[in-house]
């Protein structure tokens with residue numbers, strides 16, 4: 575797919591739930607370029623799908639709920655033992671209780687705020703701290719964000735606030751880890767039909783609107799997130815980029831005024 579040789583490189587991919595997952599879209603070109611990957615999954619229920627997807631890859635499949643510090647310690651201890659070092663980490667996971675997408679933001683409870691922030695933002699810090707130990711020669715950490723972290727997008731509510739914290743964490747982590755030649759970046763992806771997207775009220779309408787209103791007049795494909803992910807992760811292409819949030823959204827983020835269809839402004 576890409577003429578890049580990543581044999582000898584190792585990577586951890588977190589957040590593959592099925593073939594539509596953005597984590598999977600990023601993992602595929604990495605694996606095709608020869609990266610030896612390990613995958614972490616949230617719980618037992620996700621294992622069969624992951625086993626099926628990764629059949630043929632020599633990859634460890636490791637359970638890790640990111641809200642559990644012991645599970646994170648165990649994950650990185652296994653990686654240290656079996657992989658020795660890491661070059662890449664893909665952090666492509668998030669969660670907010672369904673009610674936060676359905677009720678006005680002003681009603682968010684303290685507990686729902688805590689859960690969304692813990693899974694969707696703090697987990698990147700918890701992962702980066704452990705991963706950095708396994709990156710003595712440098713490396714690259716990539717997370718996934720969305721425009722709702724910068725602007726109001728109806729119904730995203732708490733997840734928008736968590737993405738704001740995530741993008742800020744990317745910058746602070748990049749600052750901490752830059753001297754160690756470890757880069758930390760986020761991709762801000764346009765809407766893609768995944769399991770996580772289904773929990774967002776009226777996602778279908780927003781998906782259609784994002785495609786219609788984007789500069790390129792279309793939605794993005796998961797594979798386009800995969801391509802940009804590959805560029806940010808691998809040293810040959812992305813060595814000068816850190817602390818950044820890059821958009822893969824067909825230009826939607828840069829539009830200042832949306833013109834109704836058929837209206838000539």
Ligand code: NAD
Pocket residue numbers: 588589590591592594595596597615616617620638639640641666667668669693718719720762763764765766767768769770771
């Ligand atoms: P997905 O449902 O395929 O992936 C979400 C993953 O998060 C799942 O694998 C799930 O198991 C994992 N997860 C949730 N809670 C977890 C926990 N406590 N511990 C470990 N893993 C946990 O959906 P996706 O759309 O591929 O989501 C991946 C990332 O992309 C998320 O950060 C999401 O916010 C972001 N994103 C998605 C879109 C979109 O439109 N799909 C757009 C921009 C950003």
